[in-house]
Amino acid sequence: MHPSLPTTASSISVSTAPDESDLVRLLTPDGVRVDHPDAAWSGSDADLLALHRDMVLTRRIDTEGYALQRHGELGLWPPSLGQEAVQVGTARALRPRDMAFPTYRDHGVIWVRGVPPERLLGLYRGSEMGGWNPDEHRVALPTIIIGAQCLHACGYAMGIVMDEAVGHSDGERDEAVTVYLGDGATSQGDTLEALSWAASFTLPVVFVIENNQYAISTPTNRPGAVPLVRRADGFGIPGVRVDGNDVLACQAVMETALQRARDGRGPTLIEAVTFRRGAHTTSDDPTRYREASEEEYWEARDPIARVRALLDSTGSHAEALAALDAEADALGERLRAACRAVPDPDLADMFDRMYVEPTPELREQREAVLAWRALGDEEAVTA
Amino acid sequence: MTTRMSIAAALNAGLRKALEADRRVMLMGEDIGRLGGVFRVTDGLQKDFGPARVIDTPLAESAIVGTAVGLAMRGYRPVVEIQFDGFVYPAYDQIVNQVARLHSRSGGAQHMPIVIRIPYGGGIGAIEHHSESPEAQFVMTPGLKVLAPSTPHDAFWMVQQAVASDDPVVLMEPKRRYWETGEVGDDPGPLWSSQVRRAGGDATLVTYGPMVATCLAAAEAAAAEGRELEVVDLRTLSPLDLDPVVASVRRTGRCVVVHEAQRTLGVGAEVAARIGERCFFHLEAPVGRVTGYDIHYPPSRAEEHFLPDVDRILDAVDATFDAADGELAEGGIA
CATH class of the missing domain: 3.40.50.920 (Rossmann fold)
Known part of the structure; x- marks a missing residue:
């Protein structure tokens, strides 16, 4: 329908640029729709605007998080800049009953699952270790331990199978799980154990590798590296390599993979090729390990710009886009205010949360903390 | 009324009771199903409760514990067997960083009712990594509870109490005493007591x-x-x-x-x-x-x-x- 056009982006030559030959792509970096034999996106203009809105707001959450860290309000922030399409596109393919296991960089996934974005801030402010109830939003708390969540997703998927919540061809009954991981996590034993496990038990789980090209400073695309998607072959499960900056393709391949899972036909491995345009975290300095030309190459493949180009070509959305600008500004303001309002944690509360059934030992230690505090208060009064 | 049995048989009987009492209880481990476990502690349980509730897993300890975390999130009460004490270390990360922490990290929203059974200790003439006593490493991990039964009576009751606990429990089983017999009575007694x-x-x-x-x-x-x-x-x-x-x-x-x-x-x-x-x-x-x-x-x-x-x-x-x-x-x- 839409011919594939040569783009300015593809003419930039970067030695570390990933091979694009087998990518599933439905929207070129210039914002032109293209066909693919194995994937289709048939949403409406309103659907396109909704995806665009999710990506723009995800970027705003990320921008604010970064700025709040630079202003000393957060201790750390892991930027998601540039990865909005894979996060939003795949997460929008989830149904309410599905369960997602994100990484700590998946602000877009967490946003799409409906977690109020201010709930992201406590962890990075140093005020708490979680932030939301995973059962309420059907999205787990990210773990900082790389790859560990892949096994949790498999266990959860085992539970789905045991609950007989797959294979009915019924959207109200069938469930699936998705787990997100970075390219770095593909070296972890837990990830490989999870792939083996998922294949062994034919689990309804979709692995989404956000290949953002770097595990902190270590490039994925080193000479001789085998494309990550080929890991799937060894486990006997389908693997799909998708343009991770193409939100339409990400949603399309994810829907297929999730449906396969819900149908009881087992796991899928998706490698979404994207780029972490920001630093690993606010403590990182990417200028020490990558070239400006590489960043420019990916800037030209920006996931939001291409949707915006498509929107501009399909009609007038000036009103919606202006409203989105205002919404993003309001969201930013809300996050800044919420961040400063996050209360400092009370150490004494931690004792109560260690166990469902508290232990006498911790009760005693908690009392000691309170007594010590009372003593300090008393001395402050006397002074 | 009391019954005389070995510690291994008492654990088996206790696990059977736990499986009968709650359909959310399930067992996972290496060779625990058809074989009945290398010590036969789970003997016959797969036959009676089916391969969906007594699961022979791939040989991957981190995965055994890591998937138990996901099952607990889904509402199940997994009881996992670590085949030998020295094999718990591949799962150590999942135990310390995930099992022990998730209740606290989630602000109390997520319970981790997981039992990690570890046949431990020496005295059986075994080869390397089959005679370790790693209990202190779990005792010093906040968020875990650790039980060490020494008699058939305690083995029978403690394994059920551990399964019923909403907190994660590491059950240190005295493997050299598995075949020693004793009376199992009707009164479990208080759990968390010397x-x-x-x-x-x-x-x-x-x-x-x-x-x-x-x-x-x-x-x-x-x-x-x-x-x-x-x-x-x-x-x-x-x-x-x-x-x-x-x-x-x-x-x-x-x-x-x-x-x-x-x-x-x-x-x-x-x-x-x-x-x-x-x-x-x-x-x-x-x-x-x-x-x-x-x-x-x-x-x-x-x-x-x-x-x-x-x-x-x-x-x-x-x-x-x-x-x-x-x-x-x-x-x-x-």
Whole structure:
């Protein structure tokens, strides 16, 4: 329908640029729709605007998080800049009953699952270790331990199978799980154990590798590296390599993979090729390990710009886009205010949360903390 | 009414009760289904409860525990078997960083009702990595609870109580005692408590797991020589219940802690420190320790020299009567 056009982006030559030959792509970096034999996106203009809105707001959450860290309000922030399409596109393919296991960089996934974005801030402010109830939003708390969540997703998927919540061809009954991981996590034993496990038990789980090209400073695309998607072959499960900056393709391949899972036909491995345009975290300095030309190459493949180009070509959305600008500004303001309002944690509360059934030992230690505090208060009064 | 059975049979019967009591209880581990486990602790359970509830897993300990986390998130109550003590280390990350933390991290929203069964300890003539005593590493991990049954009665009841607990429990099973028999009664008794196994007024032995039987044998031998030793079985290692120990030591004034695990920072170190805090003015001698040495668990032909036995325990008790301070501090290990 839409011919594939040569783009300015593809003419930039970067030695570390990933091979694009087998990518599933439905929207070129210039914002032109293209066909693919194995994937289709048939949403409406309103659907396109909704995806665009999710990506723009995800970027705003990320921008604010970064700025709040630079202003000393957060201790750390892991930027998601540039990865909005894979996060939003795949997460929008989830149904309410599905369960997602994100990484700590998946602000877009967490946003799409409906977690109020201010709930992201406590962890990075140093005020708490979680932030939301995973059962309420059907999205787990990210773990900082790389790859560990892949096994949790498999266990959860085992539970789905045991609950007989797959294979009915019924959207109200069938469930699936998705787990997100970075390219770095593909070296972890837990990830490989999870792939083996998922294949062994034919689990309804979709692995989404956000290949953002770097595990902190270590490039994925080193000479001789085998494309990550080929890991799937060894486990006997389908693997799909998708343009991770193409939100339409990400949603399309994810829907297929999730449906396969819900149908009881087992796991899928998706490698979404994207780029972490920001630093690993606010403590990182990417200028020490990558070239400006590489960043420019990916800037030209920006996931939001291409949707915006498509929107501009399909009609007038000036009103919606202006409203989105205002919404993003309001969201930013809300996050800044919420961040400063996050209360400092009370150490004494931690004792109560260690166990469902508290232990006498911790009760005693908690009392000691309170007594010590009372003593300090008393001395402050006397002074 | 009581029934006589072995510790292995008691665990099997307890797991069967737990599976019957709650359909959310399920078992996972290597070779636990068709084979019934390498120690046959799960013998017959897959046949009776089906392969969906008694699951033979791939050979991957981290995955066994990591998937148990996901199952717990889904509302299941997984009981996982680590085939041998030394094999728990591949799962150590999932246990310490995930199982132990998720209740706290989620602000109490997510429970982790997981039981991690570990056949532990030496004395069975096994090859390397099959005779370890890693309990202290779980005792010092916030968020876990650790139980160490020493009798068939406790094995039968504790495994059910552990499954019923909404907190994660590491169940240290005394593998060298699996085939020793005893009476299993109707009254489980309080779970998180220590218990006096033998009364005596001259000195207190504090121990748990496979060393309870050894300490009782030592007390028997001491009695023949006219010295009465009180033997306290800790039963729960996290949380510790030291009230019975403190009461005993305040009466006897002498205490020796006994375990198979290496000495430095073992459970005995914590017990000795707390006895010092709570019984100092009642003590007639420093608290002694009889433990494994701070070396790797030895090749099996040397294990009898590594494991605490009756003679070493009695020698340490003697030292609390005879030895000068410095001598005990240096040589209290006997």
